Amino acid sequence: MNKREKDRYRKKLTDKKKEIIDHISECFSESREIETGIAQDFGDKAESSYTKEFLLSLSDAERERLRKIDQALKRLETPEYGLCEKCGESIGKKRFDVIPWTPHCIVCQEKEEQGS
Numbered sequence: 001m002n003k004r005e006k007d008r009y010r011k012k013l014t015d016k017k018k019e020i021i022d023h024i025s026e027c028f029s030e031s032r033e034i035e036t037g038i039a040q041d042f043g044d045k046a047e048s049s050y051t052k053e054f055l056l057s058l059s060d061a062e063r064e065r066l067r068k069i070d071q072a073l074k075r076l077e078t079p080e081y082g083l084c085e086k087c088g089e090s091i092g093k094k095r096f097d098v099i100p101w102t103p104h105c106i107v108c109q110e111k112e113e114q115g116s
C-alpha cells in the first residue's frame with residue numbers, strides 16, 4: 001500500500017471517528033451539558049472523569065467500533081496495515097473502502113461470524 005492510499009484511509013478513519021464522537025456528544029450533552037468538557041478532553045488528557053463518563057455512556061457497539069478505528073490508525077503506521085491479522089493475506093481494497101478499520105479479511109470474518 002503506498003503513501004497516498006494510506007493517507008486516504010487515514011482520513012476516512014479519522015472522519016469516521018469524529019462522526020461517532022460528534023454524534024454521541026450530541027446525545028450526551030443534551031442530558032449532561034458537558035460537551036465542551038468532552039471536546040477539550042479528547043485531546044491530551046483522556047483520563048479525566050469527563051472522558052471516562054463519556055466512554056461509559058457509549059453502547060458496546062460504539063465502543064467496539066471506536067476501539068477498532070483507533071487500532072487501525074495505529075496499524076496504519078506499520079507495514080501490517082492492509083493485511084489480515086489472522087491469516088496475513090491482503091484484505092483487499094474493495095473491503096477496505098467500505099470498512100477501513102477491519103483487521104480481518106473477508107474469509108476470516110465469515111469464519112468468525114459463523115461462530116467457529
Ligand SMILES: [Zn+2]
Nearest residue numbers: 084087105108
Ligand atoms: Zn484472514
